Structures are given as C-alpha cells and as structure tokens.
Amino acid sequence: MTDIAATPSRTCGDCTLCCKLMGVPELKKPSARWCASCDQGKGCTVYEERPPSCRNFQCFWLMDEAFPEEFRPDRIHALAAFNDAPDSCVLHVDPAHPKATRSPEVQALTDALLKTYARVFFVSGKESAMLTR
Numbered sequence: 824m825t826d827i828a829a830t831p832s833r834t835c836g837d838c839t840l841c842c843k844l845m846g847v848p849e850l851k852k853p854s855a856r857w858c859a860s861c862d863q864g865k866g867c868t869v870y871e872e873r874p875p876s877c878r879n880f881q882c883f884w885l886m887d888e889a890f891p892e893e894f895r896p897d898r899i900h901a902l903a904a905f906n907d908a909p910d911s912c913v914l915h916v917d918p919a920h921p922k923a924t925r926s927p928e929v930q931a932l933t934d935a936l937l938k939t940y941a942r943v944f945f946v947s948g949k950e951s952a953m954l955t956r
C-alpha cells in the first residue's frame with residue numbers, strides 16, 4: 824500500500840495485501856475486498872493520488888524488521904497493524920484463505936503480538952474475535 828516511511832532495507836515488494844484487507848474510508852472501500860485501483864501483486868495504479876489512509880498505512884511487517892522475512896503478509900495471508908484502542912493491535916487474516924488462521928506462521932505471529940499488546944483484535948471477513956494473553 825505504501826512504503827514512504829518504510830525502514831530503508833524493507834519494502835513491500837510484491838505484496839499488496841493491505842489493498843485488500845484494509846478498509847479505506849476515503850474510497851468507501853470495505854475491508855477484505857480488493858481496491859479497484861490495485862494491480863494485485865504489483866502495486867497501486869493511482870500511487871501519486873492515493874488517499875491519506877493509504878499514504879499513512881504500514882503493516883507491522885513493513886515497519887519492524889524483527890518480523891521474519893517469510894512472514895510478509897502476502898505469504899501468510901495475514902497482516903498486523905496498529906489499532907485505535909490502547910494496548911491493542913489488529914490482526915487481519917484474508918478470508919479467502921481460512922486455513923491461514925490456524926497456520927503455524929499466524930499462530931506464531933499472534934503469540935508474538937500478545938507479548939507486546941494486551942489485546943489482539945482478530946478480523947477475517949465477517950469473523951472477529953478479541954484475543955488476550
């Protein structure tokens with residue numbers, strides 16, 4: 824979705840998963856649906872004009888090199904991101920890959936998030952849950 828403030832050595836590469844999983848209020852784009860402007864696996868076709876929500880978004884994998892390379896969101900069908908509620912974050916899992924919810928990678932990611940945040944809001948399409956330590 825964006826790499827404007829990414830850590831110098833990490834970029835989105837072929838990943839465009841946030842352009843599906845994240846809602847974009849300015850575009851009235853719901854979560855878990857591909858943005859019409861996304862060239863899947865390549866990038867944003869309106870990059871220079873993309874709205875502030877897209878400009879300001881970075882998933883945790885992009886922000887923090889402590890997350891393993893193989894946990895790039897498009898590879899595990901899930902992304903973690905900041906949440907408005909204090910001491911919490913959001914874990915979005917692609918509803919097109921329901922098995923990803925129980926994958927070792929997503930389980931490991933969930934465990935790592937719960938070491939930092941008291942609550943992890945899990946969202947996958949219409950499914951949601953609040954995970955706690």
Ligand code: SF4
Nearest residue numbers: 824835838839841882
């Ligand atoms: S999910 Fe993360 S790595 Fe993938 S495109 Fe979005 S910001 Fe980049």
Ligand code: SF4
Nearest residue numbers: 842858860861867877
């Ligand atoms: S406008 Fe561009 S960056 Fe924003 S969701 Fe759509 S494709 Fe992704």
